[in-house]
Amino acid sequence: MATVADVETLEPAADSDVDLARRAAEGEDAAFEALYHRHFRRVYSLCLRMLGNPTEAEDLTQETFANLYRKVGSFRGDSQFTTWLHRMTVNQVLMHFRKRSVKMEKTTFEGETPIQIVKGTENANRMPVVDRIALESAIQQLAPGYRSVFVLHDVEGYEHEEIARMLGIAEGTSKSQLHKARLKLRDLIRKQAALN
Amino acid sequence: MNCSQAVELLSEYYADALDENIIIEIKTHLLECQPCVGIFDDVTLIVTTARILRDGEHIPYPDEQVLWQRLTVARH
């Protein structure tokens, strides 16, 4: 059972996310600004990867922090602040997709060339070294549905169950889209390398 | 097991979500099929690289301060 002493030791450290969130909720602008600077890069990079477009990523980063400003008081401290903020970011991006009528399942399968498993007989046909830049640019060429699942699972480390819930798709769909996204990325990276 | 069946199961193979006997079939196929080994290796490399992307270090970030100003204006 928790004693008074335990509760006291559970007080958030000064300038921890929890502490800043509480102070921001009480209207302390400097606390909100500190949260912004601390989390700006993670929010922006998540937006950029999911959207594949820097201008939209800037707008969505802005919308996410505006939303955070309004809702920071509802952060309960029972999950990590970063986890909570990432979910908020993902939701913001998904709302944006919905406004643009991007359908998570359909766009990935329609109007896209089917994935071809290109196989070589020797190493000449192997994919070149995948560096971060090649992968980053290939991710941006994926259709939004593939991209979202790949970014959430393989980059951000979410489980299929949670991705399915966030995107409003079946868990099996999340799994099969991830699989297709990986093969598509391999294809894109090889094509890009062949051009260079 | 043929090549397209092996490739179809690749992600589940890595997720450790397959029955033992299917895993053995895949491993057997990989022993005798160099092209599939190539595909499996490539995808492993993609997944490993993706994990490294999480730190977001090499992204060209916009000016944080400019966006902060925009946000401040938008909030008031």
Ligand SMILES: [Zn+2]
């Ligand atoms: Zn094969």
